[in-house]
Amino acid sequence: MIQYLRKGRSSVYLQFKNDGFSIGAENFQAETSNQITTLSFTLHPVDGNQRDDEKYLHSGELLSIQIHDDFVIENLTEYLKNHSTNVSALHLEILSKNKKFTYSVEFGAAGLNFLPLIVERIIG
Numbered sequence: 268m269i270q271y272l273r274k275g276r277s278s279v280y281l282q283f284k285n286d287g288f289s290i291g292a293e294n295f296q297a298e299t300s301n302q303i304t305t306l307s308f309t310l311h312p313v314d315g316n317q318r319d320d321e322k323y324l325h326s327g328e329l330l331s332i333q334i335h336d337d338f339v340i341e342n343l344t345e346y347l348k349n350h351s352t353n354v355s356a357l358h359l360e361i362l363s364k365n366k367k368f369t370y371s372v373e374f375g376a377a378g379l380n381f382l383p384l385i386v387e388r389i390i391g
Contacts, residue, residue, distance in 0.1 A: 269298045272342040276311060280333040280381075281324060288320035295339045297346045299353055306343060306372070306384075307360035324363050331375060332359070334382045343382070359386055 272295040279292045291313040297306050312318040334340055347354070357372040368388065375383030 269296050270346050271296050273339045277336040281329060282331040283323055283327045290317045290320055297343060299350045302353060302355040303358055304354045305358045305360055309362040321363055329386055331386060332384045340382045
């Protein structure tokens, strides 16, 4: 069953090896299947600059993501708490320009008002 964490727009910070960008995102959701919880969202750049930044996702190596939206963080935390006995892995799916990017995820050290996710691309 899909749990919507935030249907509206927010933003995420994408960290690459030499650059990082804040890009609009929407439709944050979580779903658990086969002991894997998948956090997903769709990139929704709000201007030409963010559309240019989005291209890095298609050509560069994404290292981490920061979620700064308190509503998303609280809902994800609650979701994981309620499904923790059924989860052995956490994945992230990003939909960008009709292409899906899938990553395995580890939580980084949380900061003030943000949740860092360390990612490694799953090719498939």
